[in-house]
Amino acid sequence: MAMYQAMRAKFGPRGWWPSTAGCRSPQGRLEICLGAILTQNTSWSNVEKAVANLITARRMSISKLHALSHEALAELIRPAGYFNVKARRLANFITRVQERWGGDIEALLALPISALREELLSVNGVGRETADSMILYAAGKPSFVVDAYTARIFVRHKLIGEEDDYETIKAFFESHLPRDVPLWNDYHAQIVETGKCYCKKPRPRCDDCPLRRFLK
DNA sequence: TGCCAGGCCGGGT
């Protein structure tokens, strides 16, 4: 929590998804789920363009997306990069919601956390970080999101081990933090912001990194 | 200019 407070004090609330209006609507939740796939290894500014394209094209619904060809979908999401791969992954997700959940994303997201996570992970193209992002930000349920920055930063601070896998790191945070969705939401967002201060060599890049004083 | 971004999958050892 001390590290969270240091990041939060420097950056302020990051205001990621569910803190914005409209995110609780089915369309808002869908945007979050699509964004979670589109942002895989991709900067958020590129994802925003792709999401905006879908909205402008009036395709931001399961049924509309389900009716789209691979080529048309790929073209709309082109700015997000890896557009062929991502069009396939989005289609896998959309098809699952359509065929198993009757096109009702709320019904899917209403599952209890562990069942929801299994269901999401069984979609080809949805890995652990993507699934946890959907659970935390779209479903509003407590599932801590781990990403490359999380490992890089906390390994550097020797709070987790070099070899720790995703599930181990996730469990570390979930066991050390109060089980609070808004906290976990902003915590991950703060980590992403802070991660920009860390290069891959073992030393912070910027002099005013909020976690600087925690380094040995 | 080159490097990197909120990963994930599939094939090879």
Next chain:
DNA sequence: ACCCGGCATGGC
């Protein structure tokens, strides 16, 4: 059980 290449655009 690893390890690695592929995927692609946009910003600094």
